[in-house]
Amino acid sequence: MLCRRSKWTPTTDQIRILKELFYNKGVRSPTVEQVQRIYLQLKWYSKIEFKNVYFWFVNQRAREKQKKTSTSDVHVPMQRSGLVGGSINLNFGSTSSADVGGSIMEQRGEDHQEVKTLPLFPIHSEDIFGNMKTTSDGGGGHGGGSYISLELSLSCEGKAGNKNFWSR
Amino acid sequence: MLCRRSKWTPTTDQIRILKELFYNKGVRSPTVEQVQRIYLQLKWYSKIEFKNVYFWFVNQRAREKQKKTSTSDVHVPMQRSGLVGGSINLNFGSTSSADVGGSIMEQRGEDHQEVKTLPLFPIHSEDIFGNMKTTSDGGGGHGGGSYISLELSLSCEGKAGNKNFWSR
């Protein structure tokens, strides 16, 4: 059994220290000396190398950005003046983990899976935030009206609040 | 420490769309904008988040490569069921460790300074190569004064040195 654990697995203490530095202390891009200092402390807890600390900050920074991207997801204003053409029943148990034992599949009311040629939407990378008028609703019948307009939605989605996305 | 991390379970429609994109359309590494668009579309079918789409492509890519990579590899199950004991890497004596692939920044000569200017942390005499629980005391409730009184002098010392010196 050749389980080579090549990856550094930080201990909880180390993570705590790193997060303390990153968030509370605002250390986001430590200099080499700073990294070394941190490294010297963290190495006490477990085998750790200089680059581990460095990478951690790099990743943490990158992840913050990613989180921001996902957080700023434009909520599709599907709640318009009425119902959007079809009956989209996306009432999923979000964070409810009571899935065990129960069978949830195809929670949609309509079970018309006969979609032969699913209406793929074009991914023209030409226009990013332009208006991608996906006319996919027409062919499929996936509840119709799946046009998506990237508009900032000031209105929250009603009761559902924003959940933590990439948080631990 | 079980976080009830509910997993996103894609519907058949979503999977169909994703696979269509991945295989037929050749979308293997969509950009952020593309991911967002896909996300907005898939959002109609069920509760879904940005990261779900992102992760799907990442995993799909990895899975593809996994299948291919196992050309002459034995079919030893990489996953032992259960047994998720906290694992910490205690690979001591890393002399001539596998640096394959090109490892950057590897300095092991000066870490003998040890912790002498760090009177901050409690001393775990257990040492790392002992074999201890991952979280050791920390996990269960470390009321034993395990504080993180970081006194790092992280003040701005100016930018001493560029961080690119370890650029391979």
Next chain:
DNA sequence: CCAGTATGAATGAACG
């Protein structure tokens, strides 16, 4: 129910 498996999620490491 329990074990095994498939796959989503997380993150360290690295590339360009």
Next chain:
DNA sequence: CGTTCATTCATACTGG
């Protein structure tokens, strides 16, 4: 720095 790879963990699902 943004993106991607690689590895591992966690959880939904499936069969017995």
